Amino acid sequence: MPVDRSADQSGRLVVSGLAVDLGGRRVLHDVDLTVDPGQFVGLVGPNGAGKTTLLRSILGLLRPAAGRVEVAGRTGRAAADEIGYVPQRHEFAWEFPISVHDVVMTGRVRRIGWLRRPEVGDFRAVAEALELARMTDLARRPVGQLSGGQRQRVLVARALAAEPSVLLLDEPFTGLDMPTQELLIELFQRLSRDGRAVVMSTHDLAGAMHVCDRLCLVNRTVIAVGSPDELVDQSIWMRTFGVTAGSPLLRSLGIGEG
Numbered sequence: 001m002p003v004d005r006s007a008d009q010s011g012r013l014v015v016s017g018l019a020v021d022l023g024g025r026r027v028l029h030d031v032d033l034t035v036d037p038g039q040f041v042g043l044v045g046p047n048g049a050g051k052t053t054l055l056r057s058i059l060g061l062l063r064p065a066a067g068r069v070e071v072a073g074r075t076g077r078a079a080a081d082e083i084g085y086v087p088q089r090h091e092f093a094w095e096f097p098i099s100v101h102d103v104v105m106t107g108r109v110r111r112i113g114w115l116r117r118p119e120v121g122d123f124r125a126v127a128e129a130l131e132l133a134r135m136t137d138l139a140r141r142p143v144g145q146l147s148g149g150q151r152q153r154v155l156v157a158r159a160l161a162a163e164p165s166v167l168l169l170d171e172p173f174t175g176l177d178m179p180t181q182e183l184l185i186e187l188f189q190r191l192s193r194d195g196r197a198v199v200m201s202t203h204d205l206a207g208a209m210h211v212c213d214r215l216c217l218v219n220r221t222v223i224a225v226g227s228p229d230e231l232v233d234q235s236i237w238m239r240t241f242g243v244t245a246g247s248p249l250l251r252s253l254g255i256g257e258g
């Protein structure tokens with residue numbers, strides 16, 4: 001049975017005063033963001049805005065130049081242990097000769113420890129994660145033989161196998177057909193309803209406004225955070241995306257009309 005965390009505030013993600021330098025350049029500065037358990041937050045911003053950098057910093061893969069990341073009041077390794085991360089699909093080495101099941105089991109490594117063997121609880125967590133991602137039937141298939149949509153579901157299952165309280169998704173819908181997108185949207189919404197904090201970067205603005213309960217507009221820092229209904233001031237979208245008033249993009253989103 002999946003754990004019901006809906007009454008549990010312990011998985012709160014708090015990013016405060018975060019700054020990140022890459023290649024000698026400040027890529028993110030003064031980032032403040034709080035995501036409570038049960039919230040599904042869409043991270044939106046233009047190419048190069050720092051969305052992936054923010055997700056990787058939250059995970060602890062990048063060392064911040066300033067600020068901190070807390071999950072349930074914990075920092076560093078203890079915080080990272082609470083996080084499931086779904087990277088962009090091209091970042092995974094799909095040619096590696098390993099089955100779907102074994103990739104998903106790698107999501108348990110931090111819980112199992114490097115020198116121990118998986119136990120009954122680990123196999124159960126992997127089976128549940130495969131089931132949630134509708135990948136049970138493909139568990140024995142080498143990952144190199146999977147379609148794009150199936151690969152995305154493997155990465156989601158791998159993140160879920162760690163039983164995280166925070167789920168970070170980096171552009172999970174890129175290149176996916178409508179049924180696969182719908183399957184994943186339903187899954188992410190269910191996971192947040194069950195009490196996880198879910199943060200997803202995406203370029204699909206209309207989709208994010210529809211499925212996320214909050215949006216975080218990012219361009220090297222957080223420009224605005226709020227529900228889609230609250231983010232109606234077109235100046236914050238202009239600042240985020242560098243578009244002009246009345247741009248077709250804003251009009252297509254119904255922003256700045258009346």
Ligand SMILES: Nc1ncnc2c1ncn2[C@@H]1O[C@H](COP(=O)(O)OP(=O)(O)OP(=O)(O)O)[C@@H](O)[C@H]1O
Pocket residue numbers: 022023027045046047048049050051052053054
């Ligand atoms: N390893 C690196 N070394 C130097 N600069 C980097 C590195 N990785 C990313 N950057 C720079 O950091 C900035 C933020 O990149 P990031 O990938 O976080 O943006 P993004 O919002 O995820 O973009 P996209 O929507 O295009 O995926 C960009 O200017 C990018 O060129």
